Amino acid sequence: MTTHTITKGFDLRLAGAPEPVFADAPEPARVVLETAEFPGIKPKVLVKEGDSVKTGQPVFLDKADRDIVWCSPVTGKVARIDFGERRFLLRMVIENAAAGGAAEAFAELPKPAGDRDALIKAIKGAGLWPLFRQRPGGKMPRSNKVPVAIYCNGMDTAPLAADPAFAMQGRKQDLQAGIDLLKKLTPGKVYLTLRAAGDHQSDLRDLKGVEVHDFEGPHPSGLVGTHISRIQPMKLAETCWALRLQDVARLGEWARTGKYPAKTVVAVAGSAAAVRKYFRVRQNAEVSALNGGKAIGGDVRIIDGTVLHGNAVAADAAISSRCTTLTVIPEGTDQRDLFGWALPAFGKLSFSRSVFSWLAPKKEYVLDARLNGGHRPIVNIGAWERVSPLDIHTSYLVRAIQANDIEEAVKLGLLEVTEEDVALCTFVDPCKNDVGTVIRAGLDLYEREG
């Protein structure tokens, strides 16, 4: 075991951490599968509106790799299929029969057996390939490249994020089975990264076949991008895969039971959330399932993910298929601070000491979605450097991408980051630049040109 200490970074002290308590969310009336969650795929629909589906039954596939399928997380009826331009599948709404008390039926899934290729085919056929993420890029792996290592992330340092170690208590067998599968997928090592001196880790530290690395320090010490840079920095043209502990457990559950792992654990957090707990909930469930069956109302922003990395979703939408945290914060509509730039601003959170939040180091802050300023050209006062533990000159990387110089951007480390790795840069930037959007544009351009 090695401990890595991260010094650069920043922990946002936000109010509304999830209570370390489990609860069962009610069965949602519907689940919604969105293709926007998997940018780049070319979906082909396998069912029609009105069809009955079983849990684990494939409902669409990726035409670029027809082995990769997405499965229904419920037993029920396909209620609606939305197409966009050129009949591109946007989303599929499936009614959940279990909400009415009906019994759940499981579709037969491929079994994890055979050599590496057969195993990959089985994982794809079981609809679990979308759990994998690839570096560089941070998307679902869609090439035949063999990963040099696989990272299982057992920590999350993002503000108010679910603690994977807590959420996966009692899942030791699933996790071990998942790791056993992963070991067959890479000739390299399988790494498990954990929070140094974290709680609820006794099971995790007993897991076999993984190399455990501890990380301590402020966010982004819990991001896989940080872990890769410290454990086994990627060489050019290499790839590795990244899963979170929750994903590994689902893989393992499938391996052990043969059934589609349709339930996940989602922590509800945020100052505007009514009940903040770890909910056992169905994948792709409607958001209301996490609020006692009622739609979340008021001037709030519901974020599928954390405040640093996630998508705002409507109150009647559903959570994404890999959701582990749902954050509800005030939206801050129509709230404008008089002389916000000049007053000491005691109750406001800032990385900089020009806001007097340093006087109250323990205070937990309620943040809303306001930018707190206007957009300006980059004036780098050194804040980006102080929140980036990676050996990357972010401002030069951003400029290279903005100049469409992808070759230079790759040299500057584009392939080592995704938008979540630079989220703190976006947060602290006084010029309100959205660094993540630029990074994603660079990665997309690289994908098209590379």
Added chain:
Amino acid sequence: MQFLRNLIEKQRKLYHAKDSKLHKLWPLFDAFETFLFAPDHRAPKSGVHVRDYVDLKRVMNTVIIAMLPCLLWAIWNTGAQHFAAWHKVAADKEYVTGWLQAMFAPNAAAPTAFDTVIFGLQRMLPILIVSYGVGLGIEMLFSVIRKEEVSEGYLVSGMLIALIVPASIPLWQLAIGVAFAVVLGKEVFGGTGMNIFNPAMMVRAFLFFAFAAQMSGDMVWVAGNQSPVGVPGSLIDGYSQATALAVVKQATADASHALTAVYSHSDLFFGNIPGSAGEMSKLAILLGAFWLVFTGVGSWRVMLAGVLGLLASGYLMKGFVGLGWVTATGPIHLEVYEHLLCGGFLFGITFMATDPVSSPETNTGKWIYGALVGFVTMLVRTINPAYPEGTMLAILLMNAFAPGIDHFVVAANIKRRLAHS
């Protein structure tokens, strides 16, 4: 407050509605509106959903707060130097009052603290007004042309400019200098964030070379009210007072004694000396430096590297004299630490070299840049036969090299990355 909001919301339509005659002027309205109320922008639906409370307005305001001790001292000392000089050379003449003194008549024979402040304000207020008026006016014009929000960069430049010129500067010269620097030093590059040279330093360099008689020598550092024939500007007729560095420059040997014979160390430190308005009190500068470093707005790396670079090159020059490589001059003989007490180096390295736009962005680059600012300052002070002070030239020169320094630091980063691939 709600009343103010309502008023602004009403006006807003006048400027932001596309079909309105005033639509073109929306950047001006926006500048005024966001001066009062933080703008109504919210995070996009994807990505980062919360933002730090700091915006560029607050960053710039933080720097202005850092300069306040220097400004207050400038107001006080401009008056104090004026009356001291008056007593030395012109006590028997009739005292001519200025525009502000016309309202608060001074006792020229025995000026009170109030009289001192009034004289300081009488000189500093017009300088600030011209600096901000001309500079912000041009910035707003360009914002309207570019159809983008007015940037806050000039709020700091405007104050800096007032602090790095002699309080006796003729206002028309200042106005020309500001217009030159803002248009050719900043806006032609694309405005805030795009300029190569520090705009305030551009103003000073322009004035220094275009109007040398009013920016250098022994006659300009103490402001007066009279405009004697042959000496434009507001000076005290016949009064000449060399700055500390000029004293040192003229010294042939034992510069330290020559310096302390005119200015004691405590005078130099507390700022009881003539000079450009803001550079005089080292104490005020240190207060500002502390605030900048504490808030994280100014780079401590540049400041520390600059001071260390100046001191190290001071010893280096002494060593060169010992080796017979350079001819000994007054400034070389000065105790090395005394170089920090004389001239505008501390002011420059604290407020101007740390400009995030015209200095390197990489941390390694900041060390190199700061040290070189110190080194070049020392070179000009000791080797150049004419200029007593080198801070301005050093910072401008290193501004030009800043992208080059960063280039090498970034190239090393790329090399590191390729090495492990």
